[in-house]
Amino acid sequence: MKKAEPKHKRLISFTVNGDDIEVEISASDRLIDVLRNKLRLTGTKEGCGIGECGACTVLMDGAPVNSCLVPAFQAEGSVIETVEGLDASGKLHPLQEAFVEHTAIQCGYCTPGMLMSALALLREHPEPTREEITRAISGNLCRCTGYHQIIAAIEDASAKMKTTE
Amino acid sequence: MTLRFIRPETVREAMEVLHEHKDNSKIVAGATDVMVQRRSEKPVEEKPLLLVDITGISELSYVNFQNGIVRIGAMITHRDIARSAVIHDVAPFFADACLSVGSPQIRTRGTIGGNIVNASPAADSLPPLTALSARLRLISRRGSRDVALCDFFKGPYKTIIEPDEILKEVYFRAPEPSSRCAFLKLGRRESLAIARLSVAALIDVDDSGKISKAAIxxxxxxxxxxxxxxxxxxxxxxxxxxxxxxxxxxxxGEEMVRVSGVRWSTEYKKPVACALTKRAIWKALGVDVD
Incomplete structure (x- = not known):
């Protein structure tokens, strides 16, 4: 049995938006620090830093997490998806298009996290009810829109994604 | 300050690490409490610390239901419990409580083991587990011991767990199929709200319509x-x-004042504790009240 040794710094590998990456992290790094400062994926925003606002939401193995609360070492071997992955094909994702069309963005700070929570929802429930939508984005605070435009955008994206299938 | 981490892959390995570093280690699971606590710590006061991340120990991730006993491994998340068919079947109020924790993001990471060991008086999983008379299994290189959930806590955020011990699982006997349960939580808002008050009620009614068992x-x-x-x-x-x-x-309400004393919030909390309990009991009995 190989015995793990305590480490201060370590090279870890994981997948970000489909790319295998290797990065040196220290014990105190958070996932959001690695994404923003080391990988320069600054689409993910830090709001409160204590898991209350959801601005830093990314998907970890398909489920939404607050990247400010995930120690970087826990990302090892995981599949991480950030907002940068949504338009990787060069074209906006239907969710992004719907957010623009419905003016679901005002200051825009919550948008990356909101999109990732919505993405996780639509993958699991392609035709969510309004209640499922509000529950799915309940961990994402938006201080501008009042949420109605965001919910409408997610409903619209769901419908569009269904017709394009 | 030297912060280091280690990610054991087996319980045995974790127990060895904790034995060796019991004076300066801290177990990390979903990290949703640890990361918030670390942020508010003053760096100058920090000693060398070893974070022992147990999320990679797959043998601590299970929900079993055998011989009437439900066993839940410490690394099971709130999301797992909220989606568990077994828990929905035998103790739906426990699934409800776990679904009321934080947010989808928090529930993805936060574990039942962490919620118990963090020992917050406002922890959402604890009232239903208390009503179910749950027990805990603690393990270390020295052996294992089982304790009743209620005997595990010494006070707010304080437990009897030793520095070299790991919470392996929480377990409880499935309530009688005839029993009914409810969990109600009152927070300052719907999501991301720490409970101001919550109540779990587990009630069984016999054939004559009388309450035969009750856990509040x-x-x-x-x-x-x-x-x-x-x-x-x-x-x-x-x-x-x-x-x-x-x-x-x-x-x-009376018990709350007896145990916790009269506080600035009592004028509000006492009547609300009574009202929330009343609603929880009626909800468990299948009666809708407002």
């Missing part, structure tokens, strides 16, 4: 989880009507 466990109003015996005694043997349920509910 409030949250966020006592220093540590407990069942309220006077409230349960007010219910057992009675046919539930408004007077019976009201008097049982009153006992929860």
């Amino acid at each position: 466990a409030p949250g966020a109003c006592l220093p540590m989880p407990a069942r309220i015996a006077p409230a349960e005694e007010a219910l057992v043997g009675k046919i539930p009507d408004e007077e019976v349920v009201n008097s049982a509910s009153q006992e929860v």
Whole structure:
């Protein structure tokens, strides 16, 4: 049995938006620090830093997490998806298009996290009810829109994604 | 300050690490509490610390239901419990409580083991587990021991767990199929709200319509989880009507003041504790009340 040794710094590998990456992290790094400062994926925003606002939401193995609360070492071997992955094909994702069309963005700070929570929802429930939508984005605070435009955008994206299938 | 981490892959390995570093290690699971606590710590006061990340230990991730006993591995998340068919079947109020934790993001990471060991008086999973008379299994290189959930806590955020011990699982006997349960939580908002008050009620009614068993466990109003015996005694043997349920509910408010004393919030919390208990009992009995 190989015995793990305590480490201060370590090279870890994981997948970000489909790319295998290797990065040196220290014990105190958070996932959001690695994404923003080391990988320069600054689409993910830090709001409160204590898991209350959801601005830093990314998907970890398909489920939404607050990247400010995930120690970087826990990302090892995981599949991480950030907002940068949504338009990787060069074209906006239907969710992004719907957010623009419905003016679901005002200051825009919550948008990356909101999109990732919505993405996780639509993958699991392609035709969510309004209640499922509000529950799915309940961990994402938006201080501008009042949420109605965001919910409408997610409903619209769901419908569009269904017709394009 | 030297912060290091280690990610054992087996329980045995984790126990060795904790044994060797028991003076300066801290177990990390979902990290949703640890990361917030670390942020508020003053760096100058920090000693060398080893974070022992146990999320990679797959043998701590299970929900078993055998011989009437439900066993939940410590690394099971709130999301897992909220989606578990077994838990929905045998103790739906426990699934409800886990679904009320934080946000989808928090529930993805936060574990049942972490929620128990963090020992917040407002922890959402604790009232239903208390009502279920859950027990815990703690393991270390020295051996294992089982303790009743209620005996695990010494006070707010304080437990009897030793520095070299790991919480392996929480387990409870599945309630009788005839029993009914409910969990209600009152927060300052719908999501991302720490409970101001919560109540778990587990009630069984016999063929004659009398309450044969009752377990009432409030949250966020006592220093540590407990069942309220006077409230349960007010219910057992009675046919539930408004007077019976009201008097049982009153006992929860009285007990809160007896144990926690009169505080700035008592004027609000006492009547609310009574009202929330009343609603939880009626909800468990299948009666809708506002």
